Amino acid sequence: MPSPTPPHPPGPGRGLQPRAPTLPGPASAVRRTSYGPTSPEVGARGAHTRRRIVDASLGLFDELGLHHTSVEAIARAAGVSRATLYQYFPGKDQIFLELMDECARALVRVARRIGELGPTEIGFDNLNWWLGEWSWVFDKYRTMFVQWSLVASADPAVRPEVIHFVEGYNHRMAARLEAADVSGVDPESAAVAMTAVVHRLHLFRHTGRVYEADSQELTQALSVFLQLVLFPDTPNEVLLPFLSTVTPYTPVVPPPPECEALSLRTRVRGLSPRAVATVERLVVAAAKQFAAKGYHRTNVDDIVASAGLARGTFYKYFHEKQDLLHTVCVEATAATVELAGRLRRVDVFDDAALRPWLRDFVRFLDHYRGSVDVWSERLAEGGVIVALGAHAQGVLDRALLEVLTSVRRDYPFDPLAGTLLFRALLTRVPEAMREETEIPMGEEQIVDLLVFSVRRGFFSHLTAPPI
Template sequence: MSENPILRRASYGPSSPEVGKRGASTRRRIVEVSLDLFAEDGFFNTSVDAIAKAADISRATLYQYFPSKDEIFQELLDECGRALFRVARRIGPLGPTEVGFDNLNWWLGEWSWVFEKYSTMFVQWSTVAASESDVRPGIDRFVANYNVRVAARLEEAELEGIEPRVAAMAMTALVHRMNLFIHTDRVYGRETQSIVDALSVFLQLFLFPETPAKVLHSLRLSTVGVGAITVPDRPTTAGLSLPERTEGLTKRAANTVSSLVAAGAQQFRTKGYHRTSVDDIVEAAGFARGTFYKYFSEKQDLLTTLCIEATNAAVEQAQTLREIDLTDPDTSAQREWLTTFAKYAEYYSGSIEAWTERTAESEIVTGLGAYAQSAMDASLLTVLAPYDRDYPFDPVLSAIILRAIIVRIPSAAQEIEEPLTLDEAVDLMITAIQRGFFARVQD
């Protein structure tokens, strides 16, 4: 095989005068088949060869248009980002009025429409954003710029009690997470419009708790509903938990397995599950590669053990939550629970993202995620549902919104230009809960 380097011509970018109509068509076909493959196999599992084959071109031809798969993702990200910015530019005045509420509801509906159109990208966006990849800085820049635009709208509305930049971060984080739940089938059969309307009521009260009840009744909303949350059966995981894996081992061997699991959690948290290799895990744990395979068959095998631990902890957290009164003026118990849950969510973030986005090729991991989230949602429903409210309220959707708050807000608070401390993030969540779910609206 020749050792001469492969020389490529300058890439045909979207505005290149050399690309021509035929080249533009080829470039567009590459982008479109990539979107289909990302939907089917995920960004990290899609190869350049697979894209070239689907586009019916050679690998060399593909490289004339895109230097790498990351560049294709970036173009798709730019495309859906432009659609969201067009929506943001058209947001009308916000505030505790019928016009303000209507504008908020319209914005959420338009966001949901964009998410539906680019659902593959937004789902993959979350996967890529949680990993160390070349595309992540582009995602971070987009989110930061979008939050600046939303914050400006909130500042114009003379928002009280919350910094506009913090409120904007919370809004975009929750809207994206709720749409992610829709497209990963985590909303218990609720229709998209009912979710948009429920989120409209919550965010209106979160931002403007002084909003009169008549304003919340001014739109024809489909948010009132009843029902329970059914927790699915827990998958069988005999022999896969950490205690079972270490049973009968020497103390030294058991410590080795525990260290590998801890290193896996740390690497998945830092790099994302897909970007983490077995070599990364053993290097972080300080062992040889062969040591890993003595106790685990593959990376996904270790992920399963972590997901079992994460599920057990989530169920324990869910049971504790049932004993807490979220309307109690003394928020100490609520604060302690939110702090503990935030630390739990951070430690297991790599595993949680894998089961939330259903990107791991394991029915056990997916099943554990569905079980853990449903168990948590059932507890969230228990603490939210009993109170009478003089405005549209769907208990099940409110539980899902609260799930989005506790899972996403602490991490989103670390991604803004001036990150919040954990205590500040907990303060924000308490404010969101008290305003958004228990505001005393007036007639």
């Protein structure tokens, strides 16, 4: 796959740049040394075979996902034997890493070409240019970006490489922000939050969770949001050329599936207090393991070990891992609905109301992150889980929309784009601030950053107090 060429001509300060550094390679394989992309032994024919393997993997990762793609399937799609594939890659994780490296190089090239940022027309134009280029790169490598997010939190072979790249990229962006004299927030924290929101919003686009919102309009709304977070004193005349009047929009909330029989309440009905406690321990342990390792890499032994129970006890109450996942997702949906109901009563200008809600939402994500990730997968296991995720998302989005439209702004505001940005901020930034900074943020620091971002990005240019 060739490296992308930015579709737009260079702007001020966007000259030719040196080649981006590669990511560190994976650990050496148990098998004999493979033919890397620059190996002198590979030759033209070998390079062609290697490229076929990589391209076939990209197609299968897009169709099936990394977890459901086997080495046999890759070899068959590439028209080679397993033995031949192993001469080039120790396994599918290393193929994933090579594809990820291509994505990383593209993003670094774009980052190197960003011009001066600031509360000026040129600064805003440069920010908008960067976001437009990011969108273009994401579209070109959409398969890898989608899988990147789903795999990085759980795959021990991939995770260090993802973190290594993201940290380096954020350092580069932080230097840009520091040079622009960003105030009110540490440049490193601002860079992590900024890239987290951008990536998550595009992930929403490519997993069908943006209510068919227009890509260009989302990029423009994202530009305004980040510009106000970073430079709240940006004059309105700078923002207005990037905005247009939009019509009100209310997210459609799909009805919840019929799944009362899968709820914890139903599962423990009629059981003894001791049995109830056992089932509850299994549900809590499953949520914890799904969050730590990801659903696909968690097995029954992990769950019972975490719960301090025997394997036979698990099968007394649940048929299989997916049966337990259903119950965890039902509980996660109920928690989302409860949080959304509380959010509708929150005054975003009142610390005593906003901060406790954000704190509880961060804790919710910490506990149910693995289940929420399953909702995000296009190949989630079972229609019930997909339906639960769609209902939970719709309920939360409706509450976010009500909060955002409770004020009047002195510039055109797109309520749909704002809702999607708010969701991206809440669902990705807490995790990013723990995983993508040299010193992980504590809970209160994360809440501080969320309050700062929400108020600056959505409520800094107002013409009237809350309605």
